[in-house]
Amino acid sequence: MKKKFCHILFLTIASTFLVSCASVPVTNRRQLDLVPGSMMLLTGFKQYDDFLKTHHLSSNQQQTQMVKSVGAKIQEAVEQYMADNNLSGRLRNYQWEFNLVEGQEANAWCMSGGKVVVYTGILPVTQDENGLAVVMGHEIAHAIARHGEERMSQFLLTDMGGRTLSAALSDSPKQTQQLWLTAFGIGSQVGFLLPYSRLHESEADRLGLIFIAMAGYNPDKAVEFWERMSMSKEKQSKRLAEFLSTHPSDQKRIQQIKTYLPEAMNYYKR
Numbered sequence: 001m002k003k004k005f006c007h008i009l010f011l012t013i014a015s016t017f018l019v020s021c022a023s024v025p026v027t028n029r030r031q032l033d034l035v036p037g038s039m040m041l042l043t044g045f046k047q048y049d050d051f052l053k054t055h056h057l058s059s060n061q062q063q064t065q066m067v068k069s070v071g072a073k074i075q076e077a078v079e080q081y082m083a084d085n086n087l088s089g090r091l092r093n094y095q096w097e098f099n100l101v102e103g104q105e106a107n108a109w110c111m112s113g114g115k116v117v118v119y120t121g122i123l124p125v126t127q128d129e130n131g132l133a134v135v136m137g138h139e140i141a142h143a144i145a146r147h148g149e150e151r152m153s154q155f156l157l158t159d160m161g162g163r164t165l166s167a168a169l170s171d172s173p174k175q176t177q178q179l180w181l182t183a184f185g186i187g188s189q190v191g192f193l194l195p196y197s198r199l200h201e202s203e204a205d206r207l208g209l210i211f212i213a214m215a216g217y218n219p220d221k222a223v224e225f226w227e228r229m230s231m232s233k234e235k236q237s238k239r240l241a242e243f244l245s246t247h248p249s250d251q252k253r254i255q256q257i258k259t260y261l262p263e264a265m266n267y268y269k270r
Helices: 002-019 037-053 061-084 120-126 129-144 147-158 165-171 173-183 194-214 221-236 250-265
Strands: 021-023 030-032 097-101 108-111 115-119
Touching (some): 037 115, 061 129, 115 129, 120 129, 120 221, 129 147, 129 194, 147 194, 194 221, 194 250
Parallel strands (some): 097 115
Antiparallel strands (some): 021 030
């Protein structure tokens, strides 16, 4: 009886996956897509507004303007890329926003709909506008590839018993909110989803390099940024073993980025 139940469960999940798939731009990888885009946007906008209410925006006008300027250039490049590839529909109802938030974390993230946050703690590592573009291009690529939607879809299957997002928000709002934050890199997740998360990071590296190249930033500078990031992490704390990290190891990531550079350089607007 138990074997029969497991077989039925597997077939149910498999059939759900087959009828609920999308494709990632550039890589064309098939991905699970169980959450309606309109609901992801509405929920994302609310979560973003709630985050800004509880965090301090940077008072440094020069740095704030740099974040907004770099974001606007990458936004334009993304919109051009999507138009060139008949994918503009993926950006429907986007409401782009770029904010610099006070925080010691060397981090940044992007929610559905183009809602971007950069922490002041990463600016010493980015060093300049090109380094910042590497970070923001990578985070925006996560949103364009719908990695957050994919992770949330998996959470709904594995953690929420296959419920819809609206049902999960209604029945378990706190748990669902935490899963949401984790899905968009605002929390941490160790366990079942780690291999997939590393795949997401590699995809975002590849897409992000193309986007920043189109925006006029040199993708070669990505190698220098990740070398600095590696040294920064070594100074701050002991690095986790790769199998416990949601990101590729620094050296593996740098090697992968080097293989993506020839493709990105074809888009580089000097």
